[in-house]
Amino acid sequence: MSETERARPLLASEERAYEDTEKVHIVGVDEEDGADYDDELGNSPRFSWKKLWLFTGPGFLMSIAFLDPGNLESDLQAGAIAGYSLIWLLMWATAIGLLIQLLSARLGVATGRHLAELCREEYPTWARMVLWIMAEIALIGADIQEVIGSAIAIKILSNGLVPLWAGVVITALDCFIFLFLENYGIRKLEAVFAILIATMALAFAWMFGQTKPSGTELLVGALVPKLSSRTIKQAVGIVGCIIMPHNVFLHSALVQSRKVDPKKRFRVKEALKYYSIESTGALAVSFIINVFVTTVFAKAFYGTDIADTIGLANAGQYLQDKYGGGFFPILYIWAIGVLAAGQSSTITGTYAGQFIMGGFLNLKMKKWVRALITRSCAIVPTMIVALVFDSSDSMLDELNEWLNVLQSVQIPFAVIPLLCLVSNEQIMGSFKIQPLVQTISWIVAALVIAINGYLMVDFFSGAATSVALLVPVIIFAVAYVVFVLYLISRGLTYTTPWQLVSSQKVTERDDE
Numbered sequence: 001m002s003e004t005e006r007a008r009p010l011l012a013s014e015e016r017a018y019e020d021t022e023k024v025h026i027v028g029v030d031e032e033d034g035a036d037y038d039d040e041l042g043n044s045p046r047f048s049w050k051k052l053w054l055f056t057g058p059g060f061l062m063s064i065a066f067l068d069p070g071n072l073e074s075d076l077q078a079g080a081i082a083g084y085s086l087i088w089l090l091m092w093a094t095a096i097g098l099l100i101q102l103l104s105a106r107l108g109v110a111t112g113r114h115l116a117e118l119c120r121e122e123y124p125t126w127a128r129m130v131l132w133i134m135a136e137i138a139l140i141g142a143d144i145q146e147v148i149g150s151a152i153a154i155k156i157l158s159n160g161l162v163p164l165w166a167g168v169v170i171t172a173l174d175c176f177i178f179l180f181l182e183n184y185g186i187r188k189l190e191a192v193f194a195i196l197i198a199t200m201a202l203a204f205a206w207m208f209g210q211t212k213p214s215g216t217e218l219l220v221g222a223l224v225p226k227l228s229s230r231t232i233k234q235a236v237g238i239v240g241c242i243i244m245p246h247n248v249f250l251h252s253a254l255v256q257s258r259k260v261d262p263k264k265r266f267r268v269k270e271a272l273k274y275y276s277i278e279s280t281g282a283l284a285v286s287f288i289i290n291v292f293v294t295t296v297f298a299k300a301f302y303g304t305d306i307a308d309t310i311g312l313a314n315a316g317q318y319l320q321d322k323y324g325g326g327f328f329p330i331l332y333i334w335a336i337g338v339l340a341a342g343q344s345s346t347i348t349g350t351y352a353g354q355f356i357m358g359g360f361l362n363l364k365m366k367k368w369v370r371a372l373i374t375r376s377c378a379i380v381p382t383m384i385v386a387l388v389f390d391s392s393d394s395m396l397d398e399l400n401e402w403l404n405v406l407q408s409v410q411i412p413f414a415v416i417p418l419l420c421l422v423s424n425e426q427i428m429g430s431f432k433i434q435p436l437v438q439t440i441s442w443i444v445a446a447l448v449i450a451i452n453g454y455l456m457v458d459f460f461s462g463a464a465t466s467v468a469l470l471v472p473v474i475i476f477a478v479a480y481v482v483f484v485l486y487l488i489s490r491g492l493t494y495t496t497p498w499q500l501v502s503s504q505k506v507t508e509r510d511d512e
Contacts (some may be wrong), residue, residue: 017114022186023259026054027267035265039435051272057190058254059279061348062249063248063299064099066286066394067200068345069149069338070407073312074237075290079297080307082231084214084221087236087291091222093242094287094445096279100243100415101251103422103433103441105275108252112262112430115252116359118427123490131413132360132485136444138410139356140217140381141403143349147171147382148399150342152313156335165386171346178347186257187511188219196344197285203337204292209325210330213295232457239451245414249359250352251279252418268431311400312338316379350375352416408452412484415445420491449484 094398152165181189260271320331425432
């Protein structure tokens with residue numbers, strides 16, 4: 001039995017990401033009958049395309065966060081203002097996102113628990129509640145962007161007949177679609193997401209073909225790092241949009257939709273291998289879609305007078321004005337792609353909300369009740385936003401900046417606990433990350449936090465124009481830094497002497 005299973009047996013009263021009856025069974029597929037597998041003897045199941053297919057799904061659901069309307073807006077603004085010059089950064093930011101998501105998957109597979117559950121177990125009540133509140137705020141902020149993006153697309157496709165607030169109501173109903181599909185099994189739900197990702201890929205690939213961006217400039221932009229003072233804001237936006245706090249929690253739960261016995265080391269290794277392949281493929285697809293969007297707007301608007309004014313709400317109309325209608329107007333192609341991005345990301349947001357709330361609070365309630373609660377938490381503020389900002393594209397763009405800052409604020413509260421947990425042998429057993437990977441991961445995390453810190457400082461320095469506003473900003477900043485340092489210190493002192501003695505006693509009892 002692994003260290004994790006000895007120290008932390010799953011109790012019947014605890015909330016689970018998936019019940020055993022809901023999980024996809026992998027064992028036995030393409031394996032020899034009666035074979036006694038043992039990876040310590042070098043006798044592990046061979047690679048199987050059928051197994052890879054069965055493991056495929058969680059990574060693509062995770063990749064939706066890399067394609068949500070907030071990311072699309074960041075892509076189009078980067079293309080319009082910086083041209084092809086930031087594609088290299090988009091590529092490396094996606095690689096950073098892949099590293100964080102693979103660590104999240106590793107945590108979920110090796111422990112049989114997801115990040116929110118482990119935070120509940122490992123942190124004192126006050127810190128756990130702060131982490132939960134921060135995760136919920138991040139989720140609400142992301143959901144506002146996603147729902148507003150869908151509502152904008154619906155408004156375009158209806159020729160303005162459906163106002164923004166009505167589009168929000170329509171998008172809110174996807175909660176019921178999600179609940180309906182979930183009753184038919186996780187594979188059916190994953191199939192729907194595959195269709196939505198394919199829709200995005202086809203829509204933006206069609207736009208790419210219509211506008212014909214320069215292949216040479218695309219390749220140079222991907223291989224030659226270039227950054228200027230004029231494009232720094234777009235560069236920060238690209239990095240800030242890649243790591244979504246709720247997505248870190250989500251992936252560690254999604255991987256538990258496959259039945260993997262954490263007591264058998266070779267089964268965990270096998271699952272991690274297939275999930276690594278699947279997640280890499282999923283994020284490669286998301287990167288290509290993001291490149292389509294960036295290059296389309298680079299070709300169409302880079303160097304023009306209107307480049308600085310383009311946002312998600314008016315981007316389609318600008319494309320339409322430049323490239324005309326045609327048999328199928330580019331405005332509607334754009335709207336279809338944005339709608340697919342918004343709908344898929346709102347459903348995964350609902351999914352993440354279930355895991356976050358259930359994990360932190362250990363709520364044992366029916367999934368439809370929990371989904372309605374998490375959906376309501378996000379829809380109410382989104383409806384208010386839609387009513388207030390419906391008449392102004394510029395105000396929507398400003399709102400998006402606020403929401404990007406909100407996401408940036410929350411990143412340490414997901415990434416730091418993740419790195420602390422996957423580095424802890426008491427939790428991960430032999431699957432804890434090695435010192436080299438730990439070093440790289442912490443450097444990457446520090447870089448991402450620093451970049452997002454720059455975004456926050458830049459934003460608040462412009463927003464706090466009076467002493468009345470400056471004082472609360474300073475108080476918040478001090479409290480924020482203190483809590484981040486506390487989270488890091490917890491990672492340095494996770495294994496207390498009492499925990500070590502307790503774990504040894506449990507081990508001795510099991511051996512007897």
